[in-house]
Amino acid sequence: MRILYLSQRLFTHRLTGAGVHDRRVYQFLRDRHDVALMSAWGSPEEWARLLNGMSPRPATTPPAWMDVSLNRKRGVIRALIDCARGGIWTYCPDYYSDFEAAVARALAGASAAPPFDLVWADGYYGAPYLRAARGTPSILMTRDSQTRYHRSCLRVRPSMVGRLKAWRLARFERRFYREAGRVVFLTQADADAHAALDPAARTAVVDHGVDFDPQAGESPGADASILFHGAMTYAPNADAAEWFARRVLPLLAREAPSAEFVIAGDSPGPRVESLARLGRIRVTGRVDDLRPYVRRAGVVVCPLRFGSGVKTKVLEAMALGKAIVATPLCLDGIHAQKDRDLLTATAPDEFAGAVAALLRDPGRRRELGAAARRAIAAHHTWDRHFAQIEALMAGLIGEKTV
Structure with missing residues (x-):
């Protein structure tokens, strides 16, 4: 299959769930199909270096249209016009200059032959460029609903700017997502949120994948630490870290006085870093490999109060056989049964009680960890994720030929 892959950014955000997902999906498509990459971000040389390091298969020379000459002034003007008509101001106004025209040229065969069978747009910012792909089967891998995300933020942090x-x-999602043959989400909750915006939307849901070693066992943890991990540049993560530190940890002082709350993740910022002064809290900042922290922890928590999409941190902890306590929101898109595969809690006293009970009971931690690994093996391996994507692409192309 010949695929034109439109990327909104370099695959360098390896410490975020979206970054891990983007890299794995692109590598899978590239290894199985004939994929041409287009992006207005990064130079062809940067992309070549990055792609050559992703898999044994060497990257082909970046296609000529990746090196389009972008007119920034024209791009800013077009971005402002599009914003007024219902679009949104992107991080890169260059997108609005020549990129869409380059996509149209590629699909028209001016730069490539044979023609493309499918266009894949990565991330919600790629939706407007599917206008140039009308007539060609297309997929918008948006992962989650941005509207749902920002509306959930308003429930915790209301503001006029947020509204x-x-x-x-x-408006943006209603207007541009219709350009895609399928809008792909990773949770049913996000797909339903978009369907409420646009009942005519053509959506699909696929299960997120995660690295999984079937030979490894559960990891009940060797100490009394409580781990929360994730990129702190993501507002729900920073909020969750502060909420747990200020509302839950004090309740654990009597039942688990030796427990340490470890906050591990990139870019904690002054607000999260200041939590270490409360006592029994360690903020690590960026670490190259989170797995040792996850394995050592007695309990992994995910106390997110708002957000959208799949919580990759939960999948990663389940794959490593950890005992987890999470808010119900964190189970979106995850095939896990509460009390069998992990525990759920909402209020501070519920969280404190569940964590304290697990810290006292290594057997229960092993039981939950083993069940979590079984759930991952059944529903969340990369092979399953890629098989669903293959079926989705084949179905779209089949629709065109009917």
Whole structure:
């Protein structure tokens, strides 16, 4: 299959769930199909270096249209016009200059032959460029609903700016997602949120994958640490770290006085770093490999109060056989049964009680860890994720030929 892959960014965000997913999916497509990559971000040389290091298969020479000459002034003007018509201001106004025209040329065969069988747009910012792909089967891998995300933020942190952003994103998604043959989400909750915006939307849901070693066992943890991990640049993560430190940890002081709360993740910022001064809290900042921290922890927590999409941190902890306590929100898109595969809690006293009980009971931690690994093996391996993507692409192409 010949695929034109439109990327909104370099695959360098390896410490975020979206970054891990993007890299794995692109590598899978590239290893199985004839994939041409287009992006207005990064130079062809940067992409070549990055792609050559992703898999044994060497990257082909970046296609000529990746090196389009971008007119920034024209791009800014077009971005402002599009914003007024219901679009959103992107991080890169260059997108609006010549990139869409380059996509159209590629699909018209001016730069490539034979023609493309499918266009894949990575991330919600790629939706407008599917206008140039009308007539060609297309997939928008948006992962989650940005409208749902920002509306959930408003429930915890209401603001006029937040309401305006949620309104504009709803307009953007209604307007541009219709350009895709399928809008792909990783949770049913996000797909349902978009269907509420646009009942005519053509959506699909696939199960997120995660690295999984079937030979490894559960990891009940060797100490009394409580781990929360994730990139702290993501607002729900920073909020969750502070909420747990200030609302839950004090309740654990009597039942688990030796327990240490470890916050591991990139870019904690002054607000999260200051939590270490509360006592029994360690903020690691960026670490190259989170797995040792996950394995050592007695309990992994995910106390997110708002957000959208799949919580990759939960999948990773389940794959390593950890005992987990999470808010119900963190189970979106995850095939896990509460009390069998992990524990759920919402209020501070519920969290404190569940964590304290697990710290006292290594047997229960092993039981939950083993069940979590079984759930991952059944539903969340990369092979399963890629098989669902293959079936989705084949179905789209089949629709065109009917």
